[in-house]
Amino acid sequence: MNDKNKPLAYRMAPESLDEYVGQEDILGKDKMLYRLIKADRLSSIILWGPTGCGKTSLAKVIAKTTKNRFEKLNAVSSGVADIKRIVDDAQNLIMTPSGRVVLFIDEIHRFNKLQQDALLPYVENGTIILIGATTENPYFSVNKALISRSTVFRLKELEVEDIVKILKNACTNKKNGLGDYEIKIDDEVLELIAKLSSGDVRVALNALETAALSTNMNALRRNRNYKRCCVRMYSKKES
Numbered sequence: 001m002n003d004k005n006k007p008l009a010y011r012m013a014p015e016s017l018d019e020y021v022g023q024e025d026i027l028g029k030d031k032m033l034y035r036l037i038k039a040d041r042l043s044s045i046i047l048w049g050p051t052g053c054g055k056t057s058l059a060k061v062i063a064k065t066t067k068n069r070f071e072k073l074n075a076v077s078s079g080v081a082d083i084k085r086i087v088d089d090a091q092n093l094i095m096t097p098s099g100r101v102v103l104f105i106d107e108i109h110r111f112n113k114l115q116q117d118a119l120l121p122y123v124e125n126g127t128i129i130l131i132g133a134t135t136e137n138p139y140f141s142v143n144k145a146l147i148s149r150s151t152v153f154r155l156k157e158l159e160v161e162d163i164v165k166i167l168k169n170a171c172t173n174k175k176n177g178l179g180d181y182e183i184k185i186d187d188e189v190l191e192l193i194a195k196l197s198s199g200d201v202r203v204a205l206n207a208l209e210t211a212a213l214s215t216n217m218n219a220l221r222r223n224r225n226y227k228r229c230c231v232r233m234y235s236k237k238e239s
Contacts, residue, residue, distance in 0.1 A: 008209035009202045011176040012166065013057050015064050022054055022162040026153050033153060040066050042102070044123050044130040046138045046147065049155030052200030055133040058155075059104040062131065069101045075110035080118045090127050101128055108132035109141035116143040123149050157199025164194045166201055167208055178212050 014020040017037060020027060027034050036042045042062065047055040063070040071086050090101040105111065111119075122128040123146065130150060134141060138152055158166075167190045170177040190208075197204035 007206065008170060008177065009205040012170050012173070012205060013060050015061065017061055017065070020054070020057065020061055021166050022158045023058075023155055026155070027058075037062055037065060040068070042066070042129055042131075044128070044132075044150040046108070046130075046132045046134065046142060046150050046152045047155055048134055048136075048138050048152055050157055050199060051135055052197075052202040053155045053157055054201070055155060056106060059106075059131050059133065062102060063104070066102050068098055068129065069096045070104070071101055072104045072106070075105055075107045075115075078105075078115075080115055083115070083118045083122075087122050087127060090122075100126060102131065103128050104131040104133070106133050107135075109134040109136040109138065113143065116146055120145055120149070158201055159199075160191060160194045163197060163199075163201050163204050164190050167193060167204060170205060170208060171212075178209070181212055183212055 017027065017034060025031070033045070047058060049055055059072070063072075069090065071089075073082055073086075086101055086103060090096045090099060093099060108116075119128060119130065120143070123130050130146070132138070132142065132146075132150070138147060164187070171179070171183045171185060173179050193204050193207050197207065
């Protein structure tokens with residue numbers, strides 16, 4: 001599938017820490033997590049935060065920057081057999097010279113006790129560097145033994161300013177964004193989209209893409225109430 005046919009929210013995922021927006025309290029340049037990722041010295045971590053705050057995006061950044069083999073599982077559709085396959089591949093020095101694999105498990109709270117227990121020995125001996133993402137409190141939803149072998153990082157809802165910055169980049173980015181459409185959109189409208197997204201950047205980007213691809217911008221600009229039309233267009237979609 002051509003990348004241009006994929007959703008804007010998928011295409012605009014950052015590829016490096018320098019492109020990542022938000023979560024400065026854990027990813028500022030003087031913070032431990034930033035330094036560990038930059039140095040490719042990451043140990044097992046749990047990313048805990050609401051939907052659309054950047055957990056998966058951060059995992060993609062790590063996938064792009066680590067020299068270790070990177071694997072991804074979704075806890076909803078994966079099981080013990082998938083974990084064993086990944087461990088076998090990690091222990092195959094031809095496939096994985098370092099003998100280590102960075103394993104991202106989305107929605108790790110959906111893994112049952114048996115599945116989480118299957119991870120334990122390999123997280124403990126370093127064969128698996130675990131990145132678990134969850135919207136649930138991991139201290140209640142994740143095995144205590146896994147928690148004790150990982151560092152929990154709390155991610156927050158993105159600020160309106162952060163989402164506006166991401167939306168502006170999406171409007172001008174010609175490689176992965178909407179730059180080819182030469183979109184002209186007022187800052188007030190972008191701020192409205194950001195506010196209505198409730199901190200979920202995926203929702204904001206999906207709304208921007210829908211508005212951009214379904215609007216006759218030339219006709220809209222001839223309307224004196226251009227700004228109000230944009231606001232009304234987005235508000236109607238939300239309702």
